[in-house]
Amino acid sequence: MAISMSKKKSKPSKKLETKHHQFSDTLLFKILNRIPLAIFLLILIFLWSSSTTIISGKFVHVCVSSRKLNNLYCLSAGTQPNFEIPIPALNNNISTGIKEVVDIVQEVPDPIVNNGSDGEVAFAVKVVEQQLQVQRSWISNKDHVTSCDGKGIYVYDLPSKFNKDLVGQCGDMIPWTNFCKYFNNEAMGEPLVKLGKGWYHTHQYALELIFHTRALKHPCRVYNENEAKLFYVPFYGGLDILRWHFKNVSNDVKDTLGLELVKWLENKESWQKNSGKDHVFVLGKISWDFRRKNDDVSSWGTLFLELDQLQKSIKLLIERQPWHVNDIGIPHPTYFHPHLDDDIITWQLKIIRSNRTSLVSFAGAARPDAPQNIRSILINQCNNPGTNCRFLNCSSGGCDQPESVIELFMDSEFCLQPPGDSPTRKSVFDSLVSGCIPVLFDPFTAYYQYPWHLPEDHSKYSVFIEQEEVRKMKVNIIEKLKKVPLREREDMRRYIVYELLPGLVYGDSNSQLEKFQDAFSITINNLLARVNKIE
Known part of the structure; x- marks a missing residue:
């Protein structure tokens, strides 16, 4: 459920809709009896990007549909089909260690054949489940940070074009909506008095701003890069994408800011030291919005997360891409931001x-x-x-x-x-x-x-x-x-x-929670645990 921003709706091109129906009515059903199961699985994975799901329980389903831009949420979620969905080529026994999984170069593997069995379907499920096990192995066993020794968090002071200037475009980011009201109260929005203390009209895309504000006030923040264990890059990539949804601009324009950020980081010794492994990006939209392929002629999204330079860094998103172990889902912002x-x-x-x-x-x-x-x-x-x-x-x-x-x-x-x-x-x-x-x-x-x-x-x-x-x-x-x-x-x-x-829930920017860990604290503690385990 998303905040309904307007009754105005946008329709996709008839070309895209026709393309999807062609997949549904011709290609899929004609190939069912003509290809090995392994090849069929890869085609199902391809169709994932334009479907609701491919894996459900122990079954694989393809639900091809044109992604209608019915409201703002649809805009965020929608994307045209990707022609490659990367699956890490893990051994079926899955004995890969944490460091090896993190370092995998995720490319589409050769077709996997298990002696003609239907084990390929189980393999696809196993890949996702094993990645989640790796991510859970990074969970901190401490409820709270009792000491910041060796746990320094460095927050990059990026040029304003990568964050603050994007917020400044709130007035015309979407043609019929003024986003500025949602960025009040340090991005929590206006108070919801009827619901009580700590309740705000928070927009679903406010994660980047909320996380940044909290990181700046974290007790383990350091100002010397040499004292840092974890490096946070406060790039508002979701807002960067959002501003182009209804503007007729080329892919080069949409990709400009992300490419400039990577160049900026590559000049930093802190980035060069570990090739970005100890760096984290927080992105307030779904992973697919940042994974447009280089040869994709569609106008949807950017290729930010497809850049080679970013494959070893951790990416926190409201929806992860299922085949990337360094994509980690964290909660959508809710309306509740407790202080105490x-x-x-x-x-x-x-x-x-x-x-x-x-x-x-x-x-x-x-x-x-x-x-x-x-x-x-x-x-x-x-x-x-x-x-x-x-x-x-x-x-x-x-x-x-x-x-x-x-x-x-x-x-x-x-x-x-x-x-x-x-x-x-x-x-x-x-x-x-x-x-x-x-x-x-x-x-x-x-x-x-x-x-x-x-x-x-x-x-x-x-x-x-x-x-x-x-x-x-x-x-x-x-x-x-x-x-x-x-x-x-x-x-x-x-x-x-x-x-x-x-x-x-994400506490407010000055939250003083002692008994509880909120979503932000859990995330930071686990990021620190993750950095320790991949060294």
């Missing part, structure tokens, strides 16, 4: 005591031009009489006010979280922060995204329903959720509220 431990405790008590009169809710919009998307099916099931399901229609502006969304989730036992134009949704975190159990349909929505902030055992905090079962009308979502025992719901909610919630 008491702010969190007060909110925990409020939502654990909330009277949840609705069994199920869904805040979102249909995707009428994407027939493979399951949202319309979910909406129809939710709107059936007597289902005790509430639907908040975001396409008609129903989600413009954060209070409406949070109050809906606080009133609901379960919150439906189907993929949109990419697997992840900000709404997943809004529901968790509201104590509403998310119902997921694609493992890439959360399970394969956030290894530092969500547990490996996803049954502790969510319900998973295979979206292919929904698409084929094999399951009634409402009836299935009714069968979840009350005790099980209560256990999940208590785990969400008391175990997960503090680590999913």
